[in-house]
Amino acid sequence: MLKLLPGKGLTRLKLGQIPVGGVHIDVARQRVGVWYTDEPQDLFDRLPGLWPGWQTECWDDRYEEHVAKCGGKLRLPAMDLAAGVIAGRDWIHKRVYQSFEDSPAGAIMRIASLVSPLHPGLEVSADALSNGTTRPTPNQWAQFESACSQVSGLYTQSA
Incomplete structure (x- = not known):
């Protein structure tokens, strides 16, 4: 090599x-x-x-x-920890509140639709397609955002 x-x-x-x-x-x-x-x-x-x-x-x-x-x-480059906290919060928000099409179950449906012509009768189990995610309540999400802001504020003050 x-x-x-x-x-x-x-x-x-x-x-x-x-x-x-x-x-x-x-x-x-x-x-x-x-x-x-x-x-x-x-x-x-x-x-x-x-x-x-x-x-x-x-x-x-x-x-x-x-x-x-x-x-x-x-x-x-120096890490911007405050920006990292905010980016992490935004990524988690996108992941938690994603549409079905963007979810893992949505990806399974897309793959199944591509493969089904090659394997007629292909069935995807209901378990694979269940959108078993539990989303936080508005109050829980607000608490999470508040905690992120507090942590981000700590990093901003120390910089």
């Missing part, structure tokens, strides 16, 4: 989004470290087989390990 690497790499890279994973390759020490914040899809289990003779380290979602191994050469 070492021969497939693109040479010295880039000296500067600005990403338009937060990465969900990364690989740190230390050629001199023959060490490979990997971090991944999303579902790893058995990558960590396969890593030793991909790099035989190398020490492999699986850092799970600890991207800080990668930053530390770079010795100051990898700089990350």
Whole structure:
């Protein structure tokens, strides 16, 4: 795999989004470290087989390990924790109050409609389609939003 690497790499890279994973390759020490914040899809289990003779380290979602191994050469923008709290609240709102079409059950219906011509008689169980989500009451949601605002306010004051 070492021969497939693109040479010295880039000296500067600005990403338009937060990465969900990364690989740190230390050629001199023959060490490979990997971090991944999303579902790893058995990558960590396969890593030793991909790099035989190398020490492999699986850092799970600890991207800080990668930053530390770079010795100051990898700089990350400062985190805006207040904005993160608000973004998290908004994401949860979208997820909780999503339409049926956007829900997992809606996705199952779309997939079933695509597959049914290939497998006539395909049936999707009622359990798979039940919209078993329980939404918070307006008062519960207001309490959640208030808590998010309080936490966000703490981060804004300390910045």
